[in-house]
Amino acid sequence: MSIMEGTLIRMSLRHGILGLLSNRPASGYDLLSTFQETLANVWPATQSQLYGELNRLANDGLIRVTSTGARGRKEYELTDAGGDELHRWLVDVEPKRVNRNDMLLRVFFLGLLTRKEAVAYIENERAVTERYRAELKAIEDGNDWSQGDFAANGRIALEWGLRYTEMQREWADWALDRLAPKRSKD
Amino acid sequence: MSIMEGTLIRMSLRHGILGLLSNRPASGYDLLSTFQETLANVWPATQSQLYGELNRLANDGLIRVTSTGARGRKEYELTDAGGDELHRWLVDVEPKRVNRNDMLLRVFFLGLLTRKEAVAYIENERAVTERYRAELKAIEDGNDWSQGDFAANGRIALEWGLRYTEMQREWADWALDRLAPKRSKD
């Protein structure tokens, strides 16, 4: 009753933007770079998507242009309605649990490859994961995580990434062991 | 040079279908249920998407109708071209690494909630993950994983799920600890 049914759409880019704007007003250009540094790790978005969504958001009254600067720069801030919508999304909308995973989909079909190809596939995944892990470590070391809510919670998300990559490395090792012939003479 | 540039499109549902058909011929209806039991965990797809893709795949010559049965049932099998495309996808196309994660996106904005709300959010995620983990365990126990390539590799994908859910539970505990006030009197 109290929740409008028609409003229960997902659209997380929208809420990512609202979330960033809840921190501080910003232009599309600002948001784009912030996005790339933070949220893109969990929710990638292209430039065209971002600008498009900003216009839609303004149209829907969830954000508002506060000033128009040089080079057509438009600075946006969150409206009260936008803050409410963000809160609603945070507490009332269940996250989508199934995340598409390209890499894992291929695993189902590893039997179509030679053992050598399959091993190469897993080894490559292991290597890529390790590189990504190193990037995350660099972010961990390069930041002050005590300042402000956004950073503090960014740290929690980062921790997830660190544990995820660690898990994936261990899984890759397990899989490589499993793919190996039982008693190899090599 | 040797790789046609225009062909490097992603489209993993397409390859999921090709992969299932590489195992045995099937109708759209068959594939739908197989999908739900296996691949949907890593690559969800709706019924309309599946049937649509089957027609496109047949049109592109990657699969072929072998027989038309009762109730308009069309049984498809993989063509040589389909097998080649599947192989190409497995060995030549790098998986997309960034997976959208709704749940983690919210974590960045946990600072907008009260501590109580934030804790409830993580606790709920923990509980949902645990339930999913139990489902995966049931699948592990309920199957014979020694028969055939598809099962064997399905087991490797399942292992990923088991480790993923374990990781997420531990992460949730870590996050809950971090969200707790330093010296709570409760």
Added chain:
DNA sequence: CTGCGACATTTCAGATGTGACATGTTGAAG
């Protein structure tokens, strides 16, 4: 012989995402 659940496919509107291209401004280095 009737109803109904499982089988089986198609279509469609609308949301969302991708990648490329188009367009223009501003400030600072040289």
Added chain:
DNA sequence: CTTCAACATGTCACATCTGAAATGTCGCAG
């Protein structure tokens, strides 16, 4: 005073995904 990188936004075609609805058949329990 020129030029160039960074700033800044917009648009388009196309691919993909979502959810619902429409349509009909077959076999079997009652």
